[in-house]
Amino acid sequence: GENVEQHPSTLSVQEGDSAVIKCTYSDSASNYFPWYKQELGKRPQLIIDIRSNVGEKKDQRIAVTLNKTAKHFSLHITETQPEDSAVYFCAATLYGQNFVFGPGTRLSVLP
């Protein structure tokens, strides 16, 4: 089955700097890769996603890149703000199947 790794496990950046979180997946059949942000005790919230037929997607300060050959995808957050502090989970799946999540990255944006 699918296995997702995520790095780093913790990340601290200064406000205004960029943050990059990387994930690798094992199942080449996976074709959908969402990113979720989760604040303490709250639900995971979808922040951006990418399908396997796209290499890059951007939404304001957030972007995701996908390298299908290498089976890795990354989340890029620019101009970080304190409210970006949270745990970020990547996931990989085949359409309609359950998500396999990475172990999460705790991002801290320092003012």
Added chain:
Amino acid sequence: AAGVIQSPRHLIKEKRETATLKCYPIPRHDTVYWYQQGPGQDPQFLISFYEKMQSDKGSIPDRFSAQQFSDYHSELNMSSLELGDSALYFCASSLSGGITDTQYFGPGTRLTVL
């Protein structure tokens, strides 16, 4: 916009008791997923239903069962509760074959087993 609803939000049970968690998906969503999230861990897939039929099964203990009803809501039944069952239980819903096909999570039920 309507979101996924879960009830109860918090539940405290004793060991060996039973618990029932309910999930009401986003209207018109036909697929429901259950995830269990322990402290500091990523959500782990338990089970899913599509059109009231079990579609996939993950790491769900035999003590747990679930079903999806005709109105698409789902219930997770947990028996012989153990201390290790204490976790956040999320339900997520999706519309299969939809434009985004992504999963939207409910607020979760925090289960504490004493």
